[in-house]
Amino acid sequence: MSHAIARLPDEQLAPLIARYEAAVQARRRHTFIVAAVVLLCIALSSWMGEVKPAVLIANAGRLTNYFWSITPTLRWSSLWADLSEWYWNLDHWLALLLDTILIAYLGTLLGGIGAFLLCFLASANLVKNPFIRIAARRFLEFCRTVPELVFALLFVVAFGLGPMPGVLALAIHTMGALGKLFAEVVENIDMKPVDGAVASGGSWAQMVRFAVVPQVTSNFASYGLLRFEINVREASIMGFVGAGGIGQDLVEAIRKFYYSDVSAILILIIAAVVVIDLVTEQVRHRLIGWEARQ
Numbered sequence: 001m002s003h004a005i006a007r008l009p010d011e012q013l014a015p016l017i018a019r020y021e022a023a024v025q026a027r028r029r030h031t032f033i034v035a036a037v038v039l040l041c042i043a044l045s046s047w048m049g050e051v052k053p054a055v056l057i058a059n060a061g062r063l064t065n066y067f068w069s070i071t072p073t074l075r076w077s078s079l080w081a082d083l084s085e086w087y088w089n090l091d092h093w094l095a096l097l098l099d100t101i102l103i104a105y106l107g108t109l110l111g112g113i114g115a116f117l118l119c120f121l122a123s124a125n126l127v128k129n130p131f132i133r134i135a136a137r138r139f140l141e142f143c144r145t146v147p148e149l150v151f152a153l154l155f156v157v158a159f160g161l162g163p164m165p166g167v168l169a170l171a172i173h174t175m176g177a178l179g180k181l182f183a184e185v186v187e188n189i190d191m192k193p194v195d196g197a198v199a200s201g202g203s204w205a206q207m208v209r210f211a212v213v214p215q216v217t218s219n220f221a222s223y224g225l226l227r228f229e230i231n232v233r234e235a236s237i238m239g240f241v242g243a244g245g246i247g248q249d250l251v252e253a254i255r256k257f258y259y260s261d262v263s264a265i266l267i268l269i270i271a272a273v274v275v276i277d278l279v280t281e282q283v284r285h286r287l288i289g290w291e292a293r294q
Contacts, residue, residue, distance in 0.1 A: 070263040087264050093246060097268055100245035101276070103166045103238065104231035110167070111174025112224045115140075118175070119182030120208050125191060137183075143176025148234050152243040163244030170231050170238075181223045182216070189215045218287045225280040225287075232276055236269050 045051075072086045087093075120126055122136040148169045155165030193211035202210065239247025246265060253261040 070259040070266075072260045072263060086260055089261070089264075093249065093265060093268055096239075096246035096249055097272055099163060100235045100238075100247070100269075101232060101272065103163050103243075103245055104170065104228060104235040107167045107170025107235070108174055108224065108228045108231050110171035112178055112220075112227070114171070114175035115178035115182050116220065118179050119186055120212065122179060122183040123186040125187050125189070126194075126204075126208070126212070136179075140176045140179035140183075143172050144180065145176070146173070148173045148238070149241055152238050152241050156242050161242040161244075165241075166235055166238035166243035166245060169243065170234060173234075174227055174231060178223060178227055182220055185216050185219045185223075186212060222284045222287050225284050229273070229277050229280055232273055236273075 072082065074082045074086075118136050118140060121132055122140060124133060127133045127136075151169035151172055152165050155168045159165055159168075189212060193215070194207055197207040197211040235245050235247070236250070237247045239245045239249065240251045242248065246269060250262065250265045250269075252258075253265060
């Protein structure tokens with residue numbers, strides 16, 4: 001059985017076609033304007049940053065030459081001897097790498113505690129007083145806006161060389177970064193348990209403890225583990241300003257042109273970051289899966 005396709009009269013179809021074509025033209029204009037703005041921003045950024053493609057291309061070979069210079073000579077006939085010579089200071093470097101991981105761990109722990117305490121005050125659905133909420137948000141913004149290296153330099157001047165400035169710098173920046181993420185998690189919770197806790201006469205602290213925290217624990221832990229991965233990488237360069245860890249030996253090797261030491265330390269850092277990334281990734285997936293089953 002055939003079905004006839006209804007066709008609008010030309011006097012009704014023409015205005016619809018005209019509106020459609022006008023909408024298409026407007027969309028194209030918007031796309032062109034956005035593309036032009038993006039290209040303009042790229043051009044201005046390249047000009048202000050003195051990005052010169054010709055210089056980049058002309059000197060690109062220096063980077064590959066440097067990587068070739070730090071690559072050790074390994075011969076199959078004397079492989080063990082070559083590896084022993086390459087990692088001649090392995091015990092010392094492993095100890096410094098452990099220091100780096102512990103700096104990242106302690107900085108993440110202290111920053112996470114601070115973020116946990118402040119995120120509830122920065123959440124619009126829990127705090128109606130705008131002064132408290134805005135003050136908490138601005139403080140967290142300050143903590144995450146100042147780079148870790150700047151904080152580390154300040155603390156090195158105040159407390160001297162060593163791991164302590166690195167821990168404090170990472171803790172402050174971590175508190176600001178995690179505080180924002182934690183606050184966003186809190187603002188997306190189910191408010192029914194909160195209303196129930198308030199209706200039953202619970203205080204603000206009790207409402208947070210029994211109605212909010214159970215909903216956000218796994219997400220908080222997941223973000224905390226992710227931040228720990230980031231902090232391990234950040235702690236690796238804290239030694240550049242004297243804030244402890246393996247970065248101090250790395251920058252010394254770079255400055256003194258100890259090429260084989262540079263590659264040996266870099267491989268240790270990369271291996272540590274990869275292992276930590278794989279472990280924390282599995283833990284995060286288990287936490288997310290556990291939350292989904294609740």
